[in-house]
Amino acid sequence: MQYAIPAPPPWWSRLLARMSPTEDMPTRGRHPRALGTPHHDEPRPTLAELYRARRLDMVRLALFLVDDLHTAEDVVQDAFAAVCRHHGTSLDGLQDPAAYLHTAVVNAARSVLRRRRTARGHTPPHEGYGPPVDEGLLLAEEHRQVLDALAQLTRRQREVLVLRYWSELTEAQIAKTLGLSRGTVKSTASRALDALEKKLKVVR
Template sequence: MPYALPLPLAPSWWSRLLARVPVRERRPRLRVVAAPHGGGTAPPTLTELYLARRLDMVRLALFLVDDLPTAEDVVQDAFAAVCRAYGTSLDGLQDPGAYLHTAVVNAARSVLRRRRTARAYVPPHPGAGAPVDEGLLLAEEHRDVLDALAELTRRQREVLVLRYWSELTEEQIARTLGLSRGTVKSTASRALDALERKLAKRTETGR
């Protein structure tokens, strides 16, 4: 069964999106074992983290970069960053899931920066279209939601995706993005208003 949202009511744009996205698999439970000598619990290995979180992280990255092959590259880069920092055993990493969220967001930001730089020098041209495999994650029917998300500021998009897709709390989002909790709350409010307006406009114009 899909996760319940942490808010009492999901915004209407999220309901529209969720209705068209295949039901998310329950996240595999990460291994938690007692550390030797009474040292608390040991983190999962990098392989276990990859198997448990990869698909969810690809979906997260897809909302941020709007391109499945790039989203997959973003997640690979994020796992590589985790490995470089903590090795395959992840010893010393207190919260692997939170660190992975931050790594994916940072990798997506790098992609978007490179994309903006490239567009500044290369005339825009139509893309080749979504690959067939993208249907496994997001159906073509809700392209309007992705397009509207892409029109938000980077911070607004990150806050909404982490809040309503990754289901992080305001405190967790603040840690992931390096913001204050108040900034997260105000950004989410403004972003929801902006997204609702954009989706309403697309509905009225049939775009």
């Protein structure tokens, strides 16, 4: 049976539309290739160029996955450090820098969540941080319900939806980033959207 990832539900479109843009934020709606993945006849970006082009976008991505700014910033720093360790500052030999960076951010976020689960076995639950300071980077407080609902999904469901509707990756790109089959990406997205629709009825 074939599944098709449906169009973003109204609440998700509203969420992204209300994000406060900044001068450094990449323009929404561009294909991911335009932000770090070169054409075959274009030079690959250096690590510094990739950092300037993608850092804010990656922090926002990480924020959806780990649900607080300070941790999201650490996740992105760790991801860029991992890219540098494996490929150097010139990124020689790295065919798809943007795709590699997405994978590095997801893996770093997974490590944080594993450590957080371990720590919660010995300490009170994580309460998060206060209201956002940088409104150009963080979601407004009114969207806390959406983040809370995302946090209730399984890790795989959350990753698939964030990569699909925030990072705008294709099914094939998501499958490569997460190490899944395209069929699994499709079915996971379908189930995750159904679950979120139920959780967010009250805010729609």
